Amino acid sequence: MNERQLQILRELGELGSVTATAEALLMTPSAVSQQLRLLQRAIPVPLTERDGRRLVLTEAGQALAAAAIEVETALSRARQTIDDFAGLPDARVSMAAFHSAAAAFFPLLLTAGGAGRPRLSFADEDVAQDRFPRLTREYDLVLAHRLEQAPPWPTTVTAVTLMREPLDVALPAGHPLAAKRRLTPRDVAGEPWITVHDGFPVMAVIDALSAAANRRLELVHRINEFTVAADVVAAGGGLALMPRWTTRPHPALVLRPLSGVHARRHVDVLHRPERAARRAVRTVLSELRRAALAIQGRGPAVEGG
């Protein structure tokens, strides 16, 4: 049982297939298979089992994969130890975020001053909810969002909630419903709607809205990008759900809180546990928390939720 084999087992647990593991670790499936066999030879309980043509971890395999995370974390800490002595200031932290969080957080992180700060590499990644965790393989930190009632992130990643952000109804300033301070599902169920694509986090609220009003909603447009959606709402294309804080207010729109349905999303930062062994990563994590507070404080004063 060596570190390499444990790493392979861990990836297999997270990715669920030998081929994907091989791809992630830049090796051939055959090599993965062989290392798994060697690992198994040293261990008296089965670590893997076939599931159709796939290979998955047994319960024991999952337990060992969890232990493998500790091993990698310890090794990362060792590397950080020597970086501390080398005093390398060129630490780079890579970070991905979905669009609205990227727009809200990235500028704040850039202006956060201080000498010797880690240098940041940003990337925007708008993916379906279940794809966020595996982005942590490519980026040190991943800003992800999920609805409050959605299933939690897998335990293979560490997740910290940065904010619990209400989702409001965006409508043109001149719209009749704009006169009300808050909107009920029955208020809005008859309107045409602009929603995200299927599988994206906000979608479940639309379903809940439909259920609360006991009526099928008319989904006219499917637009993931909130700024695009905002422009379409302003042009009279329909109503849309918009995060209260992380999108810049559109001059021609107003936001109204929803009552009667749970319309709130978590903005979380995800990372593989061992990444937090790096001091630079921890620094950025705490800057993120500070930025989240700033974003909530400055938001347009719409209360409720």
Added chain:
Amino acid sequence: MNERQLQILRELGELGSVTATAEALLMTPSAVSQQLRLLQRAIPVPLTERDGRRLVLTEAGQALAAAAIEVETALSRARQTIDDFAGLPDARVSMAAFHSAAAAFFPLLLTAGGAGRPRLSFADEDVAQDRFPRLTREYDLVLAHRLEQAPPWPTTVTAVTLMREPLDVALPAGHPLAAKRRLTPRDVAGEPWITVHDGFPVMAVIDALSAAANRRLELVHRINEFTVAADVVAAGGGLALMPRWTTRPHPALVLRPLSGVHARRHVDVLHRPERAARRAVRTVLSELRRAALAIQGRGPAVEGG
């Protein structure tokens, strides 16, 4: 930087020479040297430096060696994880103790019942104080003793104090001084003494006694083994310091507490940090703590200290 190289670095830090490291790891000094060179190649700060003809760790090397302990601990935990699944009840725990602790603790540990308990392998090892830590390489647990005022154990081993045991003056029941409830340095400084060999923990109390009485003590016999010393005391060979709880009371002797000097030893259990990852080792550790309480409770009723 792999696990093996970190292990070698750690041993070098603890043993202080390439040759000793090679011996401990069952390899040749040349192999150790080569692995250290490979490790160094990956790291931008010097990890080792020459000290005469010896090779020792730099500060950075010591820090990395400490991190190496975490790596080994994580690997040990991984092994324990699979043992948990395998449900192996045949866990063996090896344990060494200096003589008096061995006599006091080993029987209690044997009678500690319970099904599926770890099986114990005992060994007695009476070594000079500075040799105790390296016994942890050979045994899972090492019972060691040191005087309260002595330097603490090195940080490379984990130490838990089981008891702080007073050292009393043993004297024949018919001795004139036996009439006193407690003895001062001046009371005993004129008597002939039986002491342990140089370098053994109790010796420092003799020195303190000498200093407190401002007088050179007459050291007649050098006997490490307390039961032997007890018999010699009974035969009128002189006075001796005896631990209050861990030696069986001799029928012809009485113990009298000393005042005026700090005469108390710690009975500690030492182990390499990663050994505690094993459940069986933790079980025995807690049994040791319970045994220590029992030993103190049952001791002959001599109060003071």
Added chain:
DNA sequence: ATCGACCCTGAAGCATCCCTACACTGTCGC
């Protein structure tokens, strides 16, 4: 100062390990 003992390091050689390439078997979906 010199010699021998000791300690570390380097070169050569060998066994082992780990990977790729390729062929094969089993499984799923159309």
Added chain:
DNA sequence: GCGACAGTGTAGGGATGCTTCAGGGTCGAT
């Protein structure tokens, strides 16, 4: 039932890690 896909075995090659042996630096005793 066929093609696509997933995993596994074998052969072979390069890298790795060790031992052996030789050499150079350091310490202590004579």
